[in-house]
Amino acid sequence: xxxxxxxxxxxxxxxxxxxxxxxxxxxxxxxxxxxxxxxxxxxxxxxxxxxxxxxxxxxxxxxxxxxxxxxxxxxxxxxxxxxxxxxxxxxxxxxxxxxxxxxxxxxxxxxxxxxxxxxxxxxxxxxxxxxxxxxxxxxxxxxxxxxxxxxxxxxxxxxxxxxxxxxxxxxxxxxxxxxxxxxxxxxxxxxxxxxxxxxxxxxxxxxxxxxxxxxxxxxxxxxxxxxxxxxxxxxxxxxxxxxxxxxxxxxxxxxxxxxxxxxxxxxxxxxxxxxxxxxxxxxxxxxxxxxxxxxxxxxxxxxxxxxxxxxxxxxxxxxxxxxxxxxxxxxxxxxxxxxxxxxxxxxxxxxxxxxxxxxxxxxxxxxxxxxxxxxxxxxxxxxxxxxxxxxxxxxxxxxxxxxxxxxxxxxxxxxxxxxxxxxxxxxxxxx
Amino acid sequence: xxxxxxxxxxxxxxxxxxxxxxxxxxxxxxxxxxxxxxxxxxxxxxxxxxxxxxxxxxxxxxxxxxxxxxxxxxxxxxxxxxxxxxxxxxxxxxxxxxxxxxxxxxxxxxxxxxxxxxxxxxxxxxxxxxxxxxxxxxxxxxxxxxxxxxxxxxxxxxxxxxxxxxxxxxxx
Ligand SMILES: [Zn+2]
Numbered sequence: 254x255x256x257x258x259x260x261x262x263x264x265x266x267x268x269x270x271x272x273x274x275x276x277x278x279x280x281x282x283x284x285x286x287x288x289x290x291x292x293x294x295x296x297x298x299x300x301x302x303x304x305x306x307x308x309x310x311x312x313x314x315x316x317x318x319x320x321x322x323x324x325x326x327x328x329x330x331x332x333x334x335x336x337x338x339x340x341x342x343x344x345x346x347x348x349x350x351x352x353x354x355x356x357x358x359x360x361x362x363x364x365x366x367x368x369x370x371x372x373x374x375x376x377x378x379x380x381x382x383x384x385x386x387x388x389x390x391x392x393x394x395x396x397x398x399x400x401x402x403x404x405x406x407x408x409x410x411x412x413x414x415x416x417x418x419x420x421x422x423x424x425x426x427x428x429x430x431x432x433x434x435x436x437x438x439x440x441x442x443x444x445x446x447x448x449x450x451x452x453x454x455x456x457x458x459x460x461x462x463x464x465x466x467x468x469x470x471x472x473x474x475x476x477x478x479x480x481x482x483x484x485x486x487x488x489x490x491x492x493x494x495x496x497x498x499x500x501x502x503x504x505x506x507x508x509x510x511x512x513x514x515x516x517x518x519x520x521x522x523x524x525x526x527x528x529x530x531x532x533x534x535x536x537x538x539x540x541x542x543x544x545x546x547x548x549x550x551x552x553x554x555x556x557x558x559x560x561x562x563x564x565x566x567x568x569x570x571x572x573x574x575x576x577x578x579x580x581x582x583x584x585x586x587x588x589x590x591x592x593x594x595x596x597x598x599x600x601x602x603x604x605x606x607x608x609x610x611x612x613x614x615x616x617x618x619x620x621x622x623x624x625x626x627x628x629x630x631x632x633x634x635x636x637x638x639x640x641x642x643x644x645x646x647x648x649x650x651x652x653x654x655x656x657x658x659x660x661x662x663x664x665x666x667x668x669x670x671x672x673x674x675x676x677x678x679x680x681x682x683x684x
Numbered sequence: 685x686x687x688x689x690x691x692x693x694x695x696x697x698x699x700x701x702x703x704x705x706x707x708x709x710x711x712x713x714x715x716x717x718x719x720x721x722x723x724x725x726x727x728x729x730x731x732x733x734x735x736x737x738x739x740x741x742x743x744x745x746x747x748x749x750x751x752x753x754x755x756x757x758x759x760x761x762x763x764x765x766x767x768x769x770x771x772x773x774x775x776x777x778x779x780x781x782x783x784x785x786x787x788x789x790x791x792x793x794x795x796x797x798x799x800x801x802x803x804x805x806x807x808x809x810x811x812x813x814x815x816x817x818x819x820x821x822x823x824x825x826x827x828x829x830x831x832x833x834x835x836x837x838x839x840x841x842x843x844x845x846x847x848x849x850x851x852x853x854x855x856x
Contacts, residue, residue, distance in 0.1 A: 329843035330807065338838075339845030342795045346781035353762065360766035365779060365797075 254288045259298065279309035307331045323348065347373075359384060402499040403488075408432045408458045411496070420503050422474035433458070433499070442470040442480055454485055454499065461487040461494040471501060480504050528602040530580055531587035539601035539609060543657045546599070546613050550651045557651035558612040558620030561664040562627075565643045565676040567606040578638040585636050586644075593627060609664070617650035617683055624648050624679040632677065643677035650682070691745060693753045709776075712800060719801065719815065740818035747822020757827050761787060764827060776800070778816075783848075790830065790853035794820065795838075797846040802839055811839035813847050820849055828853070 311333035317325035327334040400417030434455035457464030464485040526538030571579040647668025671680040699708040778796035821832040838848035
């Protein structure tokens with residue numbers, strides 16, 4: 254073969270390759286070296302054959318890389334494969350870096366890979382920022398004075414903060430993957446158990462609703478019930494319900510405080526409304542009640558009688574037996590009267606030895622009968638020191654244009670007449 | 685004259701005083717000129733094998749001193765490698781990349797691209813970055829306290845585009 258024939262064979266080979274690509278077999282060197290007699294030409298052909306081999310190898314190598322085979326290895330002397338080897342090294346390193354990032358190593362950076370470096374480093378930056386936010390959230394959940402649960406949309410506990418663990422007495426691994434409505438929120442404060450379907454937290458979690466309860470109840474590991482304030486909020490991931498966050502606070506102390514406050518308040522109220530000597534209502538409370546009864550009488554047009562009475566010659570009791578004996582008489586009288594009125598009647602000490610009674614629903618006539626009975630009982634009663642006392646009564650009834658002052662004034666006037674008339678008797682405003 | 689010379693970091697001199705106009709950088713050509721002329725002369729004096737051994741040894745000393753004076757060995761491994769990478773770029777030594785890492789067995793496959801010693805060299809058919817081998821092993825020994833070997837398995841001079849090192853802790 255001469256050089257022209259060789260070139261023509263090569264040309265045919267290239268022409269086909271450029272039309273059909275290299276295919277599986279690659280470029281096939283078209284010259285049979287045995288047919289080349291000239292030594293110099295033979296030498297050139299050997300080198301050309303080596304180039305063909307390198308091209309074929311390089312082609313297969315790039316095919317493998319394109320498929321993601323990073324273990325592919327061309328021969329060292331293949332000059333066509335060299336830039337691809339650089340790319341292969343970069344890809345191998347990137348694979349390792351991606352694994353590092355997946356394992357939480359955010360110190361990875363990519364250099365000298367053009368826009369790819371920018372994208373990768375941007376991703377790392379975002380992940381770092383996310384990590385910072387996560388750490389902050391973790392810190393907040395650690396130091397916050399409220400218990401926090403994270404549950405799935407079925408109510409399965411997947412996280413609790415240290416405060417939740419402390420309050421309820423559970424270690425996280427004792428309670429994680431358990432259902433909150435089966436272990437924590439099972440009972441009401443009165444001890445009764447929720448029935449399927451009426452557990453408010455479970456309903457809120459599974460429906461994705463908000464739920465607040467300032468008077469809830471959680472069950473501790475010890476089995477004891479803890480009064481809690483609960484706030485439950487749904488969590489959504491890409492618009493799909495993904496569970497809920499439940500924050501709660503132990504309100505045992507607040508509850509105790511409220512209870513003692515209630516006791517103190519009712520005590521204070523009692524003191525403010527009670528006559529300290531006799532224990533019955535004082536004048537202030539009586540006035541307050543009178544206003545209410547007057548309104549009621551106005552509204553329903555129902556009768557309201559009013560009795561005022563006073564111990565006869567009480568000054569003499571004090572002078573003869575002393576103030577202590579006088580006080581005892583007042584106490585005994587209050588006790589006697591209190592025992593002979595209805596629950597709805599309102600009885601109070603008006604001042605000194607003077608008392609008043611409101612009789613809702615009683616007409617004047619019946620009020621007079623009531624007063625007369627009372628007068629009789631007092632007259633018969635043994636007061637010890639002295640044994641006998643008597644009482645004068647003034648009775649009146651509410652009229653349409655009355656206020657508390659006109660009403661008491663009329664009763665007072667009737668009482669005055671009873672005194673004038675010789676005491677130990679009942680007088681009414683109707684006389 | 686002392687019988688031996690002991691290298692100390694401050695022998696690198698105060699470049700801000702010493703080179704107020706030229707600065708602390710020089711050309712890669714000059715660095716390579718020195719390294720390869722050393723190699724030439726040494727190999728003729730003591731043989732090529734011995735020369736390579738000495739280059740590895742000197743590289744290890746350089747790695748140890750570099751680690752002590754430039755790197756923070758209190759960092760956890762991932763961060764230490766990240767810092768090493770940064771410094772190697774900052775000092776224009778090369779671009780370090782990890783391809784495989786077994787942190788338990790302390791076995792790694794590392795590459796150094798644009799390596800100071802060899803990138804752009806003609807194909808010799810054998811790797812030439814013996815100084816680098818020592819340098820990498822020296823840094824890792826200083827950081828971990830364990831002895832390492834680093835063997836260059838691919839090199840620009842063997843037809844690759846990056847130098848690839850197999851690095852292993854030596855048992856015992
Ligand atoms: Zn090399």
